[in-house]
Amino acid sequence: MSTTDRDEMSGAETTGHEWDGIKELNLPAPRWWLIVFLLTVIWGVGYMVVYPAWPTLSGEGNRGGTPGTAGWSSYSELSDSQQEIMTRRAAYLADFREASYDDILADPGLFEFARAGGGAAFKDNCATCHGTGGAGAPGYPNLNDDAWIWGGTHADIEASIAYGIRSAHGETRVSQMPAFGDLLSAEEISAVTGHVLSLGGGDSSTPLGAQIFSEQCALCHGEAGHGNRDLGAPNLADAIWLYGGTAGEISTQIRSPRHGQMPAWSGRLDADTIRQLTIFVHSLGGGEGAEDSGGSAR
Ligand code: HEC
Numbered sequence: 001m002s003t004t005d006r007d008e009m010s011g012a013e014t015t016g017h018e019w020d021g022i023k024e025l026n027l028p029a030p031r032w033w034l035i036v037f038l039l040t041v042i043w044g045v046g047y048m049v050v051y052p053a054w055p056t057l058s059g060e061g062n063r064g065g066t067p068g069t070a071g072w073s074s075y076s077e078l079s080d081s082q083q084e085i086m087t088r089r090a091a092y093l094a095d096f097r098e099a100s101y102d103d104i105l106a107d108p109g110l111f112e113f114a115r116a117g118g119g120a121a122f123k124d125n126c127a128t129c130h131g132t133g134g135a136g137a138p139g140y141p142n143l144n145d146d147a148w149i150w151g152g153t154h155a156d157i158e159a160s161i162a163y164g165i166r167s168a169h170g171e172t173r174v175s176q177m178p179a180f181g182d183l184l185s186a187e188e189i190s191a192v193t194g195h196v197l198s199l200g201g202g203d204s205s206t207p208l209g210a211q212i213f214s215e216q217c218a219l220c221h222g223e224a225g226h227g228n229r230d231l232g233a234p235n236l237a238d239a240i241w242l243y244g245g246t247a248g249e250i251s252t253q254i255r256s257p258r259h260g261q262m263p264a265w266s267g268r269l270d271a272d273t274i275r276q277l278t279i280f281v282h283s284l285g286g287g288e289g290a291e292d293s294g295g296s297a298r
C-alpha cells in the first residue's frame with residue numbers, strides 16, 4: 001500500500017492505515033480545532049508575560065524567576081494573608097490583655113482566640129509530659145478530669161503553670177511527703193496501706209491502719225483522705241492515682257515517696273501565652289469556677 005491510496009466513497013487521500021477494511025483518511029485538522037489550538041498558544045505566551053513563569057539563569061528577579069507584568073506572586077499572596085491574620089490577632093490580643101478570665105469566658109470570639117492559642121502552645125510545651133490531649137501518664141496528672149492536686153480554678157491553674165511545681169522558681173508550689181520507710185515498721189506500713197485502700201470503699205482497714213492514718217497522714221491528706229490542695233496532697237479516696245492504686249504501688253509511695261516536678265513557665269513563655277494555656281487547660285473538662293475552689297479538697 002502507498003500513502004497516495006484514495007478512498008472510493010469520499011475520494012479523499014488515505015494514510016494507508018487500514019483495520020478490517022476501515023481506512024484512515026488523510027484530512028487536515030478541522031478549522032475550529034486549529035483556531036482553538038492557536039488561541040491556547042497565544043494565551044500561554046500571554047500568561048508567561050503577565051505572571052511569574054520562567055526561572056532566570058542568574059537566579060535573580062522574583063525569587064529566581066521572571067516576575068510577570070501583573071506583579072502577582074503566590075509569595076506576596078501568602079504574606080498578605082499572614083499580615084491579615086496578624087492584624088486580626090493584634091485586635092484580639094488587645095482585648096484579651098484587658099479581659100479578666102470571666103470576661104473571656106463570656107465572649108465566644110475571645111474565648112476561641114485564647115483556646116486556639118493555648119492549644120498550640122500546649123502541643124509545643126506540655127504534651128511531652130501531659131500527653132497530646134492532656135490525659136497524662138503515671139506520675140503526670142490528667143488535666144482533663146476534675147481531680148486536681150493543686151486546684152482547678154483559673155487562678156490555681158495559672159499559678160501551677162507560671163511558677164511550676166517543686167521547680168526552681170521562687171514562688172513555686174512545693175510540698176514534701178515524708179519517707180515513712182524510715183518512720184514506720186513494715187507491719188505499720190502494710191496496715192496503713194490497707195486503710196488507704198479502704199478510703200474509696202472496701203473493708204481492708206484495721207484499727208491500727210486507721211490510727212496511723214489519722215496520726216501520720218490526715219494532717220496532709222485529710223481525715224477522710226480527700227486531700228488538701230494547699231499542700232498538693234492528692235485525694236486518696238477517689239479512683240485516680242498519680243503513682244498507681246494497687247497495694248504494692250501505694251506502699252511503695254508510703255515508704256519512699258516520689259514527688260512530681262514541673263518546670264515554671266513564667267520567663268520561658270510570655271504572660272499572654274500562659275493565660276491562653278490557662279484558658280485551654282481549664283476548658284479541657286475539669287475547669288472549676290471560683291466558688292468550687294477547694295470544693296472536694298477538704
Ligand atoms: C517535664 C514534665 C512536665 C511538663 C513539660 C509540663 N508539666 Fe505540668 N505537671 C508535671 C507534673 C509531674 C505535675 C504534677 C506535679 C505534682 O505531682 O504535684 C504537673 C502538674 C500540672 C498541673 C497541676 C495539675 C493539678 O492536678 O493540680 C497543671 C495545671 C499543669 N501541670 C499544666 C501544664 C502545662 C500547661 C504545661 C505546659 C506549659 C505543663 N504542665 C508542662 C509535669 C510537666
Ligand code: HEC
Pocket residue numbers: 149175176177178180192193196212213216217218219220221231232233234236240241242243244250253254257258259260261
Ligand atoms: C506533709 C504532707 C504529707 C503527709 C504527712 C503524707 N503525705 Fe502522702 N502525699 C503528699 C503529697 C504532697 C503527695 C503528692 C506527691 C506528688 O504529687 O508527686 C502525696 C502522695 C501520696 C500518695 C500517692 C497518691 C497517688 O495519687 O498516687 C499516697 C498513696 C500517699 N501520699 C499516702 C500517704 C500516707 C498513707 C501517708 C501517711 C502514712 C501520707 N501520705 C502522708 C503529702 C503528704
